[in-house]
Amino acid sequence: MFNYILTWTKLPTQLVVYLLFFTLTSSNLLAQLGKGQPKAGNKAQMQKSKPAINNNKASLPSSNARGSNNGNANRINSGNIKTEGNKVSNVGNKTNNIGSGNKKTNIGSGNNSNNTNIKTGNKVNIDNSKNNNVNINVNNSTHINNGYPRGSYRPYTRPPYRYGGMNFYCHFGYSYHPYRPFYWGPVWHPWGFFITAMAATAIIISIENQQYHYDQGVYYVASNGGYTVVQAPVGATITTLPPNTQTVVVNETVNNYYYGGTYYEKSDKGYTVVPPTAGTIVENLPEGAKEEKVGDQIFMKLGEVYYQPIKKDGKDMYEVVTVEKDDSK
Numbered sequence: 001m002f003n004y005i006l007t008w009t010k011l012p013t014q015l016v017v018y019l020l021f022f023t024l025t026s027s028n029l030l031a032q033l034g035k036g037q038p039k040a041g042n043k044a045q046m047q048k049s050k051p052a053i054n055n056n057k058a059s060l061p062s063s064n065a066r067g068s069n070n071g072n073a074n075r076i077n078s079g080n081i082k083t084e085g086n087k088v089s090n091v092g093n094k095t096n097n098i099g100s101g102n103k104k105t106n107i108g109s110g111n112n113s114n115n116t117n118i119k120t121g122n123k124v125n126i127d128n129s130k131n132n133n134v135n136i137n138v139n140n141s142t143h144i145n146n147g148y149p150r151g152s153y154r155p156y157t158r159p160p161y162r163y164g165g166m167n168f169y170c171h172f173g174y175s176y177h178p179y180r181p182f183y184w185g186p187v188w189h190p191w192g193f194f195i196t197a198m199a200a201t202a203i204i205i206s207i208e209n210q211q212y213h214y215d216q217g218v219y220y221v222a223s224n225g226g227y228t229v230v231q232a233p234v235g236a237t238i239t240t241l242p243p244n245t246q247t248v249v250v251n252e253t254v255n256n257y258y259y260g261g262t263y264y265e266k267s268d269k270g271y272t273v274v275p276p277t278a279g280t281i282v283e284n285l286p287e288g289a290k291e292e293k294v295g296d297q298i299f300m301k302l303g304e305v306y307y308q309p310i311k312k313d314g315k316d317m318y319e320v321v322t323v324e325k326d327d328s329k
């Protein structure tokens with residue numbers, strides 16, 4: 001050891017300085033390296049803590065999840081809004097259903113269509129039935145004298161049936177039977193029947209400043225929105241009798257032609273409408289006749305003409321009745 005020290009002392013001064021410098025430098029380097037290792041450890045700890053921070057950041061997705069929950073909440077809220085929107089749309093639909101459905105469609109357009117159906121349909125039909133009555137009444141009032149039957153072609157041998165200050169004269173005895181309207185076919189219609197369009201085969205006949213449309217045994221007058229069937233106007237003349245016309249005896253020299261409650265006589269221009277003649281026997285009465293009780297008896301009345309139910313040759317028939325005021329009292 002002593003020799004080592006001696007040897008060390010014998011070294012040059014510069015070498016000693018160099019060795020000292022190297023020693024200090026080495027210690028400093030070691031110190032730095034020692035400090036570096038803790039720093040590396042700190043870095044490792046920091047790196048280890050950073051994942052915790054990252055884990056915290058990873059926990060952020062939970063906040064993000066909360067955000068997503070908020071998003072979902074927003075979505076739910078927006079869903080609720082949409083639901084409310086749907087509710088609104090449903091309400092809208094309800095209002096649409098109520099508005100356009102019940103009110104507008106059923107009441108508005110419905111009532112417009114129903115109003116069309118009611119006004120043009122029901123009311124027009126009602127109005128037309130009123131017009132029918134007006135037309136029939138006008139026709140009856142216009143031809144009221146012609147509506148009553150002409151006198152019988154032979155004197156009455158039976159006493160009249162008296163009731164209510166009136167005398168009802170008939171040639172045959174009273175024999176009641178139920179009234180069954182007779183159907184003359186698809187082209188025939190009873191008085192008061194309404195149509196919207198006239199057939200192309202109809203012709204126009206003017207009687208006492210009143211215009212009539214005639215088609216296959218039926219007479220019409222123009223009314224609101226169409227044409228109404230009326231009683232055949234006395235004096236109207238046609239060239240051809242309708243199908244299924246029946247011949248009825250008036251007297252020994254005159255026959256009438258009977259169709260649908262209307263009587264015709266042969267004339268120079270064709271066949272002219274005439275009032276029925278009292279005592280004329282017909283087998284059928286059309287729709288529109290009404291039973292009218294006169295005392296203990298029931299007569300049929302068509303327009304202004306009374307018919308007594310009778311039996312002739314074993315058949316149920318009707319006789320045109322003469323009705324006169326009873327002046328015996």
